[in-house]
């Protein structure tokens with residue numbers, strides 16, 4: 001408190017007053033000072049230690065939600081003088097190998113060992129919320145207390161009230177500093193200020209700094225430069241897991257990896273602008289942004305924790321003894337005259353026990369940071385400067401084969417084969433019209449099939465290509481889209497054409513979250529794109545939609561069932577498609593082939609899912625076989641759950657994605673169990689309140705939730721027309737009866753002999769079904785009987801009869817279907 005008060009004074013530029021114990025009145029209020037803590041100002045290191053010990057943040061900071069992209073950030077509420085301690089990056093200290101990298105892992109080296117502060121658990125501390133900036137106002141130093149390193153942020157310059165506290169996470173290549181990280185999959189990574197498609201970093205930009213190499217004197221600058229403090233003060237080590245995570249598939253959305261692989265420079269600054277200005281500011285209220293952000297975070301956290309989490313207890317048991325015997329004394333010794341109260345000591349002790357006792361055992365373990373290191377050490381290949389070849393991936397993989405682990409060798413082989421399988425033949429498939437993604441076997445090269453290696457047939461072979469991805473691979477593969485375009489432009493051939501088809505198809509599928517019909521885009525539809533677009537623009541569009549219409553191009557592609565589905569294309573995608581059509585003559589693509597992605601010497605088109613599969617393999621995803629267009633489209637529908645879409649919105653979304661809503665509705669919304677659970681809760685609450693008698697005789701379905709979503713699509717069909725009508729339960733009931741009678745009236749139609757769909761039911765089955773039908777009927781009769789007897793007292797007799805009719809009617813309707821020829825039924 002005293003230190004804080006002193007800080008406040010210093011911040012309002014009254015350092016001299018701070019040398020006396022007394023009261024200081026200044027606009028903001030009265031502050032009590034402690035002379036001993038002041039002088040020129042409290043020593044920042046000591047200040048840091050005090051706060052570390054007390055495990056509390058300063059009161060001159062606050063967290064604020066910035067936007068859905070950045071999430072929360074930390075802001076100064078008062079002026080902070082250069083050099084001051086700001087906040088601790090508090091979390092659980094772990095050996096690097098035992099840390100599951102995520103957005104809240106901070107990796108660093110201390111005493112030649114690599115550690116990480118895992119701040120993934122939200123303990124209310126502010127340090128974990130400090131965002132990255134390449135031009136930061138704070139920097140991280142390691143402050144050692146009892147030989148336990150703590151990460152503390154210090155002001156690099158004076159910081160004004162209201163300014164966001166930032167530090168440099170380290171490394172050029174943080175996702176949000178790039179133009180390619182926009183709106184794709186994880187919109188929580190975007191930097192408002194960065195230029196699109198910046199040049200790859202030079203080595204000096206990204207080389208990892210090591211402890212103590214720079215600014216050592218800054219550590220000793222404090223006004224109480226005791227020997228202990230100097231020794232304990234270590235230098236900033238700007239290795240954030242963010243840097244590592246983008247290179248490890250475990251933490252980076254695999255989608256991002258693929259995206260990076262195929263479209264290094266695909267997204268433009270316009271795209272950024274749209275995402276930021278329109279999507280975030282126009283469409284979403286801050287509350288919605290916050291909601292989405294939290295959901296996004298939760299999903300990411302779930303993802304992170306679903307991995308091979310090393311439980312803390314294990315560490316505790318290993319290290320309990322050492323922790324207990326050493327810590328308290330060391331604490332007192334090393335902190336010196338600093339007053340760490342018992343509680344603080346205890347807290348630190350607990351932290352130790354539940355987290356780690358540092359053991360020099362990390363050597364040799366695979367450390368996620370190595371990926372970051374390799375990223376920083378390797379310069380990215382530039383498509384423009386080097387011969388561009390899609391074989392980059394193969395080369396990398398081939399290089400890896402020189403030192404493979406047992407598992408990796410077969411995996412790498414698979415991946416290589418999938419690449420080598422030559423896009424031309426590998427992409428092609430007889431069934432180019434199949435909308436759903438085929439099974440794995442369909443995509444895997446022959447060598448991957450069960451029959452491939454007899455001797456190993458008992459051993460379960462790992463399916464994935466690699467267990468991790470090095471930055472080098474990603475970076476080398478990143479400009480594939482540009483490379484493919486360049487290659488086709490300069491040396492048109494069937495191969496370069498196939499390469500561009502591959503990356504473009506994969507891009508479009510990912511961008512649209514669609515199934516296979518992208519591959520069936522015709523040259524005609526491409527040529528007619530502007531027309532299609534113009535016809536769609538109307539006054540009815542929302543602001544957001546208008547912006548999207550201006551920026552993107554929509555092409556209508558006909559599904560195999562005949563419906564036209566829209567495909568959205570970025571300008572870069574259009575460029576690639578134009579190039580493909582322009583060069584097709586030179587690449588042996590027949591004039592009679594109508595498809596934009598037409599195969600050379602054939603009238604078929606390449607398959608999108610295969611393209612996706614190849615890209616997934618080549619980008620080194622951990623589970624490339626899981627990256628299917630089906631999953632991508634499900635992804636968006638799953639995410640739509642947080643929006644709690646209304647029926648008509650849901651239908652629109654489903655239509656766009658090409659989903660059959662009745663099959664997939666579980667992906668769009670909370671599971672059906674959720675409202676049921678809510679109803680049960682409501683019932684329990686009613687029991688608790690003693691008002692359950694009001695519910696007597698009601699079934700769970702009768703309990704009405706405030707915002708209940710009706711799940712039945714058949715209901716949607718009838719009920720959507722008059723939503724208000726639905727709100728009245730009695731009216732619904734009547735409507736149901738009405739529908740039933742309508743159905744009964746239309747029933748004879750089902751046996752219409754003119755029905756164009758033949759009844760293919762074999763006679764035997766027919767008989768079977770008839771007997772089943774009888775069985776059903778008798779069951780339903782029994783049920784009716786039961787339900788009639790169970791009917792609550794006090795209900796109008798007529799209603800009971802109607803209910804009975806309703807149930808009987810339905811069961812009859814269902815059971816008579818086979819007789820009538822199921823495919824012609826109205827059901």
Ligand SMILES: C[S@@+](CC[C@H](N)C(=O)[O-])C[C@H]1O[C@@H](n2cnc3c(N)ncnc32)[C@H](O)[C@@H]1O
Pocket residue numbers: 069070071072073102103104128129130131132133176188189190191192242
């Ligand atoms: C330690 S957390 C920082 C707090 C985070 N903003 C939050 O709300 O939880 C690191 C994560 O914040 C986001 N982030 C940090 N700096 C950013 C920046 N300059 N632009 C966009 N996102 C940033 C990234 O998602 C990063 O993985």
